[in-house]
Amino acid sequence: MPPVCNFGWRAPGFHLPGVDGRRYRFDDIAGSKGTLVMFICNHCPYVLAVLDRIVRDARELQALGIGVAAISANDALAYPQDSFENMKVMADERGFPFPYLYDEAQGVARAYDAACTPDFFGFDAKGGLQYRGRLDASRKEAGAPDLKRELFEAMRQVAETGHGPREQIPSMGCSIKWKAA
Template sequence: MALTPSTMLDLGTKAPDFRLKDTLTKDYFSFEDVKGKKGTVVMFICNHCPYVKHVNDEIIRLANDYRILGFGFVAISSNDVENYPEDHPDKMWEYGRKLNYPFPYLYDETQKVAKAYKASCTPDFYVFDNADELFYRGQLDDSRPKNGINVTGRNIREALDALMNNQQPPKNQKPSMGCGIKWKNSK
């Protein structure tokens, strides 16, 4: 598994819309359906990535802490399930239920949504303001598997707090690092 950084989509970019099936409820959700009054966090994750597994508890805490403050949360998996069957929607359902994800866990079968967001790794995080413009993108925090740094969600929490308090975006936005998105082979 190669360590892959975020591509760092330009700040101010309008949130690309989507309509994807939630593996937990079988309902379809668009960006409009998941957005919050204060802002929205879009996370590209998957089941098998050790970097996602490392931060799962914190993204759940983060969503539980900030949903009540007016932020929307959504997770999207865009991996090729033929070559990575652990990321199949049926397995996403099992995984999301086991962890009690407090947000929709959407499947991007065509990978068009990941491409629209220029997502490149799992986990990859995007924070949009209440005008649906990109306010923060990059890492959850400095913790990585086996680096000895505690998972705190510090970078995303700082961005959400800045949004809540009508402050400027954090200046130092570091790319997320994780497993590369498993793209389907072009035919």
């Protein structure tokens, strides 16, 4: 589980390849009202259980002025399902409305102190962290359709006020698959 939100912590920069053939920096994905950076991967059962909800919420948040991107940092040699080629397939099959970026060297995941997949980082319009919580109360299987949309509601609040909720429940998922030292 990730640590609690460190309000105001500045988003580290990055320059990563996307599955669409472009390279992206944080500023390229930043929205006028805030930015959501998600660490996900292809094989994690926690991610797969809620991937449709992630896509839904991303679309709705983008409409509110929130920029969105997902990053996969897992060791693809140890977990071939998480390879760049397989990332392309997943993004296409699931209709990702956001850039899906590959952190092969894992430096961005380390800079963000990403702990698990999924791990959500919600920033205000100035790049200060306002949300480090969960999507909703789902676990390895999707929860009921009427679960409170914690990530969506938090980021809507950020878009409207510039501040995230004081009470946040950390995300839970599979650990980032780090490369051997």
